[in-house]
Amino acid sequence: MADSTPKSGHDQVMPAKRAQWLRAELDRHNRLYYVEARPEISDRDYDQLYSELADIEERHPELASDDSPTRRVGGAPLKEFTSVRHASPMLSLDNTYSREELLEFLNRIARRLAGRTCSYVVEPKIDGVAVTVRYKQGRLEQGCTRGNGEVGDDITANLRVIRSIPLRLAGAQPPPLLEVRGEVFMPRDGFAELNRMRREAGATVFANPRNAAAGSLKLLDSAQVARRPLAAVFYGLGAATGAAPERHGELLEYLRSMGLPVPPRHWICAGPEDVLRALDELQSSRDNFPFETDGGVVKVDERELYEALGMTAKSPRWAVAFKFEPERAVTRLRAITVQVGRTGVLTPVAELEPVALAGSTINRATLHNADDIKRRDIRVGDLVTIEKAGEVIPVVTGVDKSVRDGTEEVFAMPGNCPSCGGAVT
Numbered sequence: 001m002a003d004s005t006p007k008s009g010h011d012q013v014m015p016a017k018r019a020q021w022l023r024a025e026l027d028r029h030n031r032l033y034y035v036e037a038r039p040e041i042s043d044r045d046y047d048q049l050y051s052e053l054a055d056i057e058e059r060h061p062e063l064a065s066d067d068s069p070t071r072r073v074g075g076a077p078l079k080e081f082t083s084v085r086h087a088s089p090m091l092s093l094d095n096t097y098s099r100e101e102l103l104e105f106l107n108r109i110a111r112r113l114a115g116r117t118c119s120y121v122v123e124p125k126i127d128g129v130a131v132t133v134r135y136k137q138g139r140l141e142q143g144c145t146r147g148n149g150e151v152g153d154d155i156t157a158n159l160r161v162i163r164s165i166p167l168r169l170a171g172a173q174p175p176p177l178l179e180v181r182g183e184v185f186m187p188r189d190g191f192a193e194l195n196r197m198r199r200e201a202g203a204t205v206f207a208n209p210r211n212a213a214a215g216s217l218k219l220l221d222s223a224q225v226a227r228r229p230l231a232a233v234f235y236g237l238g239a240a241t242g243a244a245p246e247r248h249g250e251l252l253e254y255l256r257s258m259g260l261p262v263p264p265r266h267w268i269c270a271g272p273e274d275v276l277r278a279l280d281e282l283q284s285s286r287d288n289f290p291f292e293t294d295g296g297v298v299k300v301d302e303r304e305l306y307e308a309l310g311m312t313a314k315s316p317r318w319a320v321a322f323k324f325e326p327e328r329a330v331t332r333l334r335a336i337t338v339q340v341g342r343t344g345v346l347t348p349v350a351e352l353e354p355v356a357l358a359g360s361t362i363n364r365a366t367l368h369n370a371d372d373i374k375r376r377d378i379r380v381g382d383l384v385t386i387e388k389a390g391e392v393i394p395v396v397t398g399v400d401k402s403v404r405d406g407t408e409e410v411f412a413m414p415g416n417c418p419s420c421g422g423a424v425t
Contacts (some may be wrong), residue, residue, distance in 0.1 A: 015056050019063045022053040026069040027168060031259045034164035034231070067139050067167040071160065078220045081153035087179065087239040090132060090146040092314055093297065093321040099276060102298070105320050106272045109300065112309055112317070118300050121248045122278040123235060123266040124286065125295040125321050127210045128185030129217055132238050133159060138174030140167050145217065149314065158217050159184070161226035164233075170259030175242040180260060182234030186213045187290045190229025202342020209292050231291075234260045247301045264289060268301065283324050287358060295323040326387045328397070329362065331355035333382045336367065336411045340419040348373060348411070350384070350396050358388040365394040370413045377401070379408035 029046055033039045054070045057063055065071075096102045109118065130146040143159035144152040159165055162184065169178065186194070186209040194212060195205040206212035216228040234255050237244060245251040252262045265285075267278035275298055282296045300309065300318040309318040335351040350365040365386045367373055378384065378399050385398035415424055 015060050016063055019053060019056045019060070022049055022056070023065070023068055025049060026053065027166065027170070027259070030069070030163060030166065031170060035256060035259060035261045069167070071167070078157065078222075080220070081155060083147075083151050084142070084144045084154045085151050086132065086144070086149075090130060090149050090152065090181065090238075091311060091316050092130075092146070092149065093319055094312075094315045095295075095321045095323050097323050102275070102320070102322050103272055106275065106298075109309060109318065113305065116305070118302050118305055119271075120269040120275050121252075121266055121299045121301045122269060122275060122282060122296050123252075123263040123299075124282060124289060124291075124293040125297050125323075126183045126185055126233055126263070127208070127292040127294055128183030128233075129210065129214050130181070131155070131159065131184050131217075131232070132179055132181045133165065133234075134177070134179040134239070135169055135174065136177055138169040138171075140165070155217055157222040158219065158225045159232075161222050162230045162232055164231045164261045166259045168259075171257065174258065175240060177239060177241040178258070179238030179240060180234040180255060181236040181238055182232060184213050184217060184230055184232045185209060185291045186216070186229055187231055188292065189290070190231075194229060199339075199341075202345070232261055233263055233291075235263055235297075244303070246303060248299050248303055249301055251303065279322055286324075294326075295321055297321050327358045328385055328387050329355045329357040330383060330385050330400070331362075333378070333380055333384045333396070335380055336373070338414060338418055340417060344417070346413065346417070346424065348413070350386075352384075352386070355386070357386065357394065362386060362388075362394050365396050367396055370411075373411055379404075379410055381408040 026046070026049055029039065029041060029049075050069060053068065057068065057070055094105075096105055106120075131143055132146070132152070133143040134141050140156075140160065142154065143156045143165075144154055146152050160167065168174075188209065191206070191209040191212055198205050206215065212228075213230060216225055216230055219225050235252065237251065245254045249266060249268050252266060256262050265282075267274075267281070269275045269278055279296045279298075282293075286293050298320050300306065306316065306318050309316070311317055332353040333350055334353055336348050337351055339347045339349055341347065348367045348370060350367050352363050352365060354361050354363045356362075365384075367378070376399060378396065381404075383400040383403055384396050385400075386394045387397045388394050413424065416422065417424055
């Protein structure tokens with residue numbers, strides 16, 4: 001699409017006008033990329049627009065703005081996080097692990113509604129860190145962790161550097177106050193790359209994306225956070241002014257219209273049978289999402305019923321998380337090799353007969369340490385069970401000792417380093 005705004009020569013366009021246009025254009029491209037998944041320009045073209053804005057702001061400091069896309073690089077490190085009391089409690093969801101438990105939960109809703117009918121929404125349960133973000137007059141003002149549900153940590157500086165979180169809401173007339181709640185997560189590809197880099201540097205790798213996201217948000221230096229591959233998704237409201245959508249499905253579309261990232265898919269369900277079908281479809285397609293999901297969230301669609309349904313001390317009675325069974329596979333343990341980290345730490349790794357699991361072929365898995373191998377009596381040649389229950393790095397979770405034939409070998413850590421030959425201590 002052609003751009004009618006002059007592109008060259010700052011003498012042709014006043015710097016203030018050009019900076020305003022660049023900010024709006026960068027915000028638009030961020031929304032297209034992170035929210036609507038339909039980018040219009042290449043990363044290189046985006047970087048050129050970004051560089052031009054950064055150059056204008058450097059030469060004209062009076063034009064700098066706190067909500068400029070160039071402010072996502074991070075500021076001075078904090079000494080500590082400050083505590084913030086939430087305007088309304090940030091509740092956690094109860095979990096259910098079987099269809100019978102889920103149907104009983106839905107039956108309890110029907111009984112509490114005493115003859116009134118409702119529909120439901122099913123959306124992916126994102127394995128991330130719960131956060132709340134407040135916008136005033138359309139501008140990001142503050143962001144916090146859930147904490148204990150009543151009081152959380154102010155992590156505004158860290159949230160501002162996550163590019164999928166808009167610094168300004170879209171639309172000509174954003175609400176005076178909008179507090180949105182959701183999750184910060186680490187996409188699978190970014191998690192794999194982060195762990196690869198940490199492994200090469202001899203640092204401890206993260207067990208799963210949620211741990212990586214949580215650890216990143218705890219960093220006191222937002223410049224370090226900016227280098228982590230974090231993203232966010234929003235699906236709920238806290239404090240807000242103005243008329244809110246009457247249904248949860250409509251709320252998701254409303255948040256999307258504000259330029260906020262929302263779950264990539266949700267299902268509107270007329271009743272329990274539709275809910276079960278939606279969860280089956282979610283489970284069969286979950287490997288297509290960019291994030292880890294270990295279940296689905298079932299919510300009453302009619303938001304006006306939330307007050308009547310009420311809540312427990314920690315959880316709403318109008319929503320529940322349905323957890324999927326962990327994905328497992330059985331294969332043969334061919335060997336146990338020892339990795340040497342940059343700092344000299346030795347870590348045993350299971351070398352497996354390749355097996356399909358969670359949409360990928362697995363040939364290696366984590367064994368934690370030598371003491372764990374000894375405690376569980378895992379031997380080379382064993383038939384082992386591996387899982388990917390929220391773990392992007394597969395782990396050995398079980399061993400079938402009943403099929404041993406006597407050829408299995410007991411593992412022992414080497415006496416000398418396999419890399420340098422030095423003594424192991």
